[in-house]
Amino acid sequence: MNLKLGNFHVKDIVFGEKTMYKDGILTVNKEELLSLILADKRITKCDIKIARPGDDVRILPVKTTIEPRHKMSDGYAYPGQVNPLAMAGEGLTYCLKDMSVITVGKYGGFSEGIIDMCGNGAAYSHYSKYVNLCLIMESTDEEEEKSLSYKKSLSYRNASYKASEYLGRTVKKLTPDEYEEYDFEPILKRKELELPKVVYVYHMKSQAIQRNMNTTLYGCDADKTLPMLISPTEILDSALGTTVECVAACGENDMDYANNPTIKRLFREHGKTLNFVGVILTESPTDMLEKIRCSKMTAQLCKTLGIDGAVLCLASYSNAQIDFIYTFKEMEAAGVSVVGMVMECCGKDGRSQPLVLMDPKADAIVSGGNVSELLHLEARGNIYGDLDSVLRDPWSGAWAKDDIYGPSLREDGSLLIEDNCMWADCSPIGFSDKTVEEF
């Protein structure tokens, strides 16, 4: 399987008469994009704003982030999500890099997040480094949005895909700045490599019993799956879709999935230090028996394939850490050398047990940060979204009152929150260089 990504590096986004891309500048016809979004009658209001690195802007509550793409060969940019089903992972896909389309709502909840474009808050999301096109919306799902801590945000997600396809189309007749090529040779046709056989194992989120909440693979709900092997090029070509079943800091959204830096690094090592055999997708169910089944079947799959090593990525924290530790142990028992990627939850003071389940067999871990670390973010002059949401809504990592700390939203507009709120900040997918050390 050969995947070629044609990259266009977006230096700036401006509004103008014609939506087009030229020399690093993406011009957007605001009215045209607005009418496209408002064609969905569930969207009652939409404003579009641009947030550049260094701008005095705080964006919240962030619902989705996505990279505009266009599939040049057969298939679709986001197959099985909003597009019809087609297989991803082969051919040519154009990508608008260094930017994202962000959907922003009014009400925050479990999985909504914050992105600051400047100041001390800008250290806490890799999205602060991109030029972001923000779709600030309200929807007819208002009752659902107001009342629930889990919001499916279907209309927002739909709008993000539509806007991204619309912007992706602007480059379809142009020549990319550069190409990234990922060649994944069929594993049974490889000439015998005397190198350790390695897989990347990813826990999709699947705690929800309702549809449209868990991670999706080609639109299929993760909880309908069992551990499986797929090509890493499929992940880089948008086979995985956003979950709303995970806090913001864990960073599970389309753009992160499709740019997985650990998969890219494994590709770079392929043929040199290791033989990259593929990605095992497993899930993280709530039922204990299912957790055991998934961890054992993942190990069994490694055994069947003769896998020597694996990077195991914890998708989220709390009960998903049980899946992580079980899978780690089962794989080690099956003779696989495992390195785990996690985020920790050590409390505001860093003194709490980092994972709900600890085991000495999990002896090789890379940490992505402490989701419950206390942050005091300076006030920002411009709010894209609704700042009052922090006090009003059931955020993960923000609070209306606290005997020690007082409310998360201070009188001067600054925020005292947990890292939990910061969009993709502690993601174990590997975008950050953050770790945790003992003091």
Added chain:
Amino acid sequence: MKYAIVYVNQMFGQIGGEDVADVGPSLHEGCIGPAVLYQNFLGEDIKVTHTIVCGDNYMGSNTEEALAQIKEFLQDKPLDLFFAGPAFLAGRYGLACGSVCRMVEESFGVPVFTSMNQENPGMEMFRKEMIIFKGGKSARSMGENVKAMCNYALKVLNGEPLLSAEKEGYFGRGIRKAVYHGRLNSDRAVDMLIAKLNKSAFVTELPMLTSDKPAPAHAVKDLKKCRVAIVTTGGIVPAANPDRIQSSSATIWGKYSLEGMERLSPDDFICIHSGFDNQLANENPNIVAPVDAMVQLEKNGVIGELYPYLYTTTGTGTAQAAAVKMAQGMIADMRNHEIDAAILTST
């Protein structure tokens, strides 16, 4: 000018050896013994004004009196830094350094530093509370051990960035903090995997410590006579969530009346827990907080009495320390209401 005071035992305070270990605390102007070294390493901008000397046995057997006397000594002295030791392998000296540093930090709020060998029993006893530098086994390490403390103390006073325990050379206090490594997590993971596959050395970023396991409570003697409470971490709260209990990372717990209820009505109670899909719990909150079943058990005489209040919070992403604090609050309240047993439901 900033001011420092140093604590040493009778031996390093030049009073004498084991034979005078019973001597009580004394305050001396200027530097005695190791205090001279502290003064050298701290430089001209910091003055070591006093040395406090106390016998190890006196401190061990009259701890409260000794600490009270030392507190009295310090009451009117300008103080910016406090040092004790180094205690090396000396067990009683290590415990004395820990006790004095704890008192000084609590009473005067100034940074305190000590140094012990890793096998000194004082190290395990006090490491979570204060910065204890990794010291040598004997006074041969005096110079380097004092220097390490002084260098760090100067960084603290000057507001310089402080590195992790490992990098600074002290025993970790169990405080885990985010830092930036300089190399992406994705690269570190693959590097570590290559090292592990090649059986080369690597260092995990999260050492797996064993969990604290609380001892189980005594068994209930006669359930038929018990007043039983329902406690849940399943996030079941009255519909308006009046105490604004968080949907994750909770720090607040609530107590809500069940008076006259046969079961929790979905009109009056909701589930705010965001660690699971709470659709079913919202349709029937009793599946998480089983008021319906407990009322039946009360009617059937299986339990003496159902305490007519629900204790509740959210158990997802909740830090262990926050959970312990909430539990302590609930337990105190239960004791006030003579509750004999509780069932704790999670999700």
